[in-house]
Amino acid sequence: LAKTTQPISMDSYEGQEVNITCSHNNIATNDYITWYQQFPSQGPRFIIQGYKTKVTNEVASLFIPADRKSSTLSLPRVSLSDTAVYYCLVGVGYSSASKIIFGSGTRLSIRP
Amino acid sequence: GAGVSQTPSNKVTEKGKYVELRCDPISGHTALYWYRQSLGQGPEFLIYFQGTGAADDSGLPNDRFFAVRPEGSVSTLKIQRTERGDSAVYLCASSLAVGGPQHFGDGTRLSIL
Numbered sequence: 001l002a003k004t005t006q007p008i009s010m011d012s013y014e015g016q017e018v019n020i021t022c023s024h025n026n027i028a029t030n031d032y033i034t035w036y037q038q039f040p041s042q043g044p045r046f047i048i049q050g051y052k053t054k055v056t057n058e059v060a061s062l063f064i065p066a067d068r069k070s071s072t073l074s075l076p077r078v079s080l081s082d083t084a085v086y087y088c089l090v091g092v093g094y095s096s097a098s099k100i101i102f103g104s105g106t107r108l109s110i111r112p
Numbered sequence: 113g114a115g116v117s118q119t120p121s122n123k124v125t126e127k128g129k130y131v132e133l134r135c136d137p138i139s140g141h142t143a144l145y146w147y148r149q150s151l152g153q154g155p156e157f158l159i160y161f162q163g164t165g166a167a168d169d170s171g172l173p174n175d176r177f178f179a180v181r182p183e184g185s186v187s188t189l190k191i192q193r194t195e196r197g198d199s200a201v202y203l204c205a206s207s208l209a210v211g212g213p214q215h216f217g218d219g220t221r222l223s224i225l
Contacts, residue, residue, distance in 0.1 A: 032211055034213065034214075036214075036216075041218065042218050043116070043203050043205070043216025043217050043218050043219055044155065044203075044205075044214075044216050045216065046213040046214060046215065049212075049213055087154055087155075100145070100157040100160065100168075100171075101157065102147075102154035102155045102156070102157070103154055104153070104154050105154045
């Protein structure tokens with residue numbers, strides 16, 4: 001049963017790079033790692049998904065070491081609008097029935 | 113394009129009543145998920161459908177909770193004999209296939225008085 005652990009909160013400043021790490025020691029072979037962003041009174045919004053090594057899209061990068069027991073979401077040059085809660089999700093591999101478990105989330109606050 | 117739509121956006125009812133929460137997924141998405149989120153907590157998985165069938169309902173807290181997706185599109189989450197502890201935001205998400213990125217609605221805020 002994959003369970004995730006994230007820092008409860010983080011603070012940073014506009015223009016900085018922010019890295020949020022998620023631990024998932026019991027990740028299953030078929031599990032993917034997905035990160036979501038959530039603003040108040042809205043549903044989570046997909047940021048990025050990966051299985052191993054590194055994935056990059058237009059908004060973030062995801063780094064996954066070889067043992068896959070952790071992952072790091074990297075947000076380049078954050079702005080005030082990046083203030084939100086970030087969730088690491090492990091589960092639902094494409095061919096598995098592993099349980100879907102959101103972490104407790106990391107509350108990211110960006111200051112001017 | 114249209115995203116995931118949930119209705120109603122807010123529902124207030126009395127303890128013991130029956131409620132239905134509706135989710136309209138993105139057209140063509142075969143997987144549909146229900147979550148429950150309490151204040152300050154991450155979404156708690158309830159159930160997910162692959163097509164019309166419930167592929168995993170292990171997150172439903174008890175037999176008062178039931179969900180259907182009869183035609184593989186719209187889904188309804190049904191809660192019988194509501195209790196105050198059922199108060200939460202109920203989120204629905206859909207994905208093109210199981211395991212893919214999930215697209216969430218903005219939820220139904222359920223308040224049991």
